[in-house]
Structures are given as structure tokens and as C-alpha cells.
Amino acid sequence: MPNSELMPIGVFAQRSGLTSSALRFYADSGLLPPAEVDPVSGYRHYGADQVARATALRRLREIAMPLAEVGTVLDAGAGEAARLVDEHVARVVGDAAAARQKAAVIKSALGGNHRGLLIAALKGPVLADAVDQVLTATAYGPGAAVLTGVHVEASHEAIxxxxTDRFRLSTRSLAPARTAEQTWVGTVDGDDLRAAVAEIRHSALVRVEAVPHGVRLRMGEREDRHCRLLSEEFPDHRLMLASLGEVTTRATVSKDLLLRALEEHPGECVALHVSGHGVDVRSPNDEHPGIPLVATVTGEALQIRFETTTLYPAVSTAIGPDVMLDLRGHDRPVTIRSADRGDLTTLAMPVNQAAPANARIEGRSATSSLHEPQSRRCKLCSQ
Incomplete structure (x- = not known):
């Protein structure tokens, strides 16, 4: 290769993002040998066509991939390389989850609190279903760690x-098999609960106990699971629930038929036209034919718009064959609950109809939020 096409190790280090010492290490290990080594000075030179391999090597090492695996990925085809990366990430995530669980057990033991405060004793399958249902309303984003969690309120009568993700809110009340020793409130890490759901589901009875910095799930012969507490303050959902306002329209409709209509609807945003004739699932600008659904409707006729990503999961988690929609106006939260069981309640916030119907929904800028004052933005809460 002509010298004019080669670059010294310092220049190549800047191009690839690797340090000169790292390049020497990877050269000696055989992963990235230089294109040419001066036989007299020993200076190493690299070709421009090696930048892509060096960059890929750096990125693989940034995700803690061992050298032996890095070489296999670099030499594999695109499909095989992607599979190997996915396998590595799955192992890292699994190891991190296991380490987090072990750390929780260690912290609990160090605290000397071997007997936690009983929050409730619940049937495992019932608790698992409740966790799955409310977790659909969690959210991930910068500065919103508390929105990834599940707020738990235990009393002598119920847990x-x-x-909430500020655009939906799901709440489920359960009757405990054994009541709490005292009232307790806390927000539990949603990822920890999600990881424990399978074991919870296969446990006849789960004792939920409060321990320092978390809750402990005791499941008989199964190993205890620990879930961290989140320190941020949970949005004041009770104040929001108390100020929902009067229901002006109520519609009871088949859950399966409504979900099917939402699945068949082609747009990101959907309009529900609710009247004495039933519920019609339409495009906000009527560019597609509506899908009429038989429904029992009382109250005023109303058209209300939702993002599909807000409405669909709110309906899908409802219990039973029918859902009841309690509507309060085109810009107010809608309560979605089972027609025959009220222990799971979900609120969904409609799209602000002041925004153009064909506006691209991005970052939920056109959607109200459940926690903000309705005169500004219709969020569920401002926290």
C-alpha cells in the first residue's frame, strides 16, 4: 500500500476513537493489526479502510464484550453478528438483574431486619395479573423515574x-387473603416487579413485606424476591381522581370488538363518535370510513379523539367481555373499566382537539396530560 494512503497510529487513533495504547493492544492480540510496520523504526501505520473495523471494535468493547467474542462478531456476516450482539446483551442484562437481586438480599440482611412488616398476603396469580395490568401505564423518560414505578397503598381492607405515564392511569384494588399489620404507602420499582411476575404467578400465596429501601416478596418454597423503592414523590393521583367531574356520556361496548376496530384503524390517531346509535370508530378528519360498533349509550352525543397508543392498552387490560367508557367531554379524562367488575380502573387522556387533526403526533405534544390543570394542558398531573 502506498505510504500516501496510510496514516500514523496517532492520526488513526483520532479517526477511530481508540487510544494509541489500545491500538497496540488490539494489534498484538490479532484483532486489528496495522496495515504496515516500519521495519527500522517499528512505527505502525493504518489504512483508511480499517477505520470501520476499529470503530466497530471500540463499540463492542463499550458494551463489555470479551475479546474472543469481539473477534467472532467482527469476522461474521451482518445477520450472524447481530445475533451474537443480542446474545451478549441478554447475558449482560441477566447478570445485572441477578446482581441486583443478590444486592437487595445482602442489604436486607445487613439491615438486620429479617422479619419485614406485612403489607398484605395475596394469591399469586391474582397479584401477577394486577401487576401486569397496571404496568401498561408506566413510562420511561429522562427525569421521570417515578413514572416507571407502581404506587402501592395498603390498608386493613385492601391493597x-x-x-401512570401522565396520559394514562391504571389502578387495581385487591382484597388481601391476610390484612396488613398497619397502613403502608410506597412506590415500587416497576422493572423489579416485572422481573418477578412469573414467579409470583406460580405461587399460591405471596406475602408482601416492607423492608428497608424496598419490599420483599415471600413465596413459600420459592426464593424471596426483593423490589426497590423509588424515592421520588408519586403524582397526586387521588386529588386528580377526586376532581374528574361529572360523567356526561356512558357507553358500554364489547371489549374485543373495540380492540379489533382499533387494530384495523390505519391512523395514529382515532376518533370515537358516541351517540344513541352506538360507538363509531373513525379517523379524526373522516378520511377513512368509520367502523360502527353496537353499544349501550346514555347521555349526550360526543366525539372524542385519542392516540391509538394511549387508548388501545387502556382497553386491552380491562377485565371481562365488555368495557364501560365514562366520558366527561372531548378534552377530559375518560374512565375505562369493566362493565361488571370495578376493581381495575384506567383513565386515558384524549388528544387536544385544538391541534390539527392531521398533525403528526410526536412527543405527545398534541395530547393532553392527566395531571396538569385543564386550562393549560390536559395532563393527568403536573408532577
């Missing part, structure tokens, strides 16, 4: 699980 309530609540989650």
Missing part, C-alpha cells in the same frame, strides 16, 4: 396498585 391498591397504581401506575
Amino acid at each position: 391498591a396498585l397504581t401506575a
Whole structure:
């Protein structure tokens, strides 16, 4: 290769993002040998066509991939390389989850609190279903760690699980098999609960106990699971629930038929036209034919718009064959619950109809939020 097409190790280090010492290490290990080594000075030179391999090597090492695996990925085809990367990431995530669980057990033991405060004793399958249902309303984003969690409120009569992403809110009340020793409130890490759901589901009875910095799930012969507490304050959902306002329209419709209509609807945003004739699932600008659904409707006729990503999961988690929609106006939260069981309640916030119907929904800028004052933005809460 002509010298004019080669670059010294310092220049190549800047191009690839690797340090000169790292390049020497990878050269000696055989992963990235230089294109040419001066036989007299020993200076190493690299070709421009090696930048892509060096960059890929750096990125693989940034995700803690061992050298032996890095070489296999670099030499594999695109499909095989992607599979190997996915396998590595799955192992890292699994190891991290296992380490987090072990750390929780260690912290609990160090605290000397071997007997936690009983929050509730619940049937495992019932608790698992409740966790799955409310977790659909969690959210991930910068500065919103508390929105990834499940708020738990335990009293002598019931235990309530609540989650919100500010555009939906799901809450489920459960009757415990054994009541709490005292009232307790906390927000539990949603990822920890999600990881424990399978074991919870296969446990006849789960004791939920409060321990320092978290809750402990005791499941008989199964190993205890620990879930961290989140320190941020949970949005004041009770104040929001108390100020929902009067229901002006109520519609009871088949859950399966409504979900099917939402699945068949082609747009990101959907309009529900609710009247004495039933519920019609339409495009906000009527560019597609509506899908009429038989429904029992009382109250005023109303058209209300939703993002499909807000409405669909709110309906899909409802219990039973029919869902009841309690509507309060085109810009107010809609309550979605089972027609025959009220222990799971979900709120969904409609799209602000002041925004153009054909506006691209991005970052939920056109959607109200459940926690903000309705005069500004219709969020569920401002926290």
C-alpha cells in the first residue's frame, strides 16, 4: 500500500476513537493489526479502510464484550453478528438483574431486619395479573423515574396498585387473603416487579413485606424476591381522581370488538363518535370510513379523539367481555373499566382537539396530560 494512503497510529487513533495504547493492544492480540510496520523504526501505520473495523471494535468493547467474542462478531456476516450482539446483551442484562437481586438480599440482611412488616398476603396469580395490568401505564423518560414505578397503598381492607405515564392511569384494588399489620404507602420499582411476575404467578400465596429501601416478596418454597423503592414523590393521583367531574356520556361496548376496530384503524390517531346509535370508530378528519360498533349509550352525543397508543392498552387490560367508557367531554379524562367488575380502573387522556387533526403526533405534544390543570394542558398531573 502506498505510504500516501496510510496514516500514523496517532492520526488513526483520532479517526477511530481508540487510544494509541489500545491500538497496540488490539494489534498484538490479532484483532486489528496495522496495515504496515516500519521495519527500522517499528512505527505502525493504518489504512483508511480499517477505520470501520476499529470503530466497530471500540463499540463492542463499550458494551463489555470479551475479546474472543469481539473477534467472532467482527469476522461474521451482518445477520450472524447481530445475533451474537443480542446474545451478549441478554447475558449482560441477566447478570445485572441477578446482581441486583443478590444486592437487595445482602442489604436486607445487613439491615438486620429479617422479619419485614406485612403489607398484605395475596394469591399469586391474582397479584401477577394486577401487576401486569397496571404496568401498561408506566413510562420511561429522562427525569421521570417515578413514572416507571407502581404506587402501592395498603390498608386493613385492601391493597391498591397504581401506575401512570401522565396520559394514562391504571389502578387495581385487591382484597388481601391476610390484612396488613398497619397502613403502608410506597412506590415500587416497576422493572423489579416485572422481573418477578412469573414467579409470583406460580405461587399460591405471596406475602408482601416492607423492608428497608424496598419490599420483599415471600413465596413459600420459592426464593424471596426483593423490589426497590423509588424515592421520588408519586403524582397526586387521588386529588386528580377526586376532581374528574361529572360523567356526561356512558357507553358500554364489547371489549374485543373495540380492540379489533382499533387494530384495523390505519391512523395514529382515532376518533370515537358516541351517540344513541352506538360507538363509531373513525379517523379524526373522516378520511377513512368509520367502523360502527353496537353499544349501550346514555347521555349526550360526543366525539372524542385519542392516540391509538394511549387508548388501545387502556382497553386491552380491562377485565371481562365488555368495557364501560365514562366520558366527561372531548378534552377530559375518560374512565375505562369493566362493565361488571370495578376493581381495575384506567383513565386515558384524549388528544387536544385544538391541534390539527392531521398533525403528526410526536412527543405527545398534541395530547393532553392527566395531571396538569385543564386550562393549560390536559395532563393527568403536573408532577
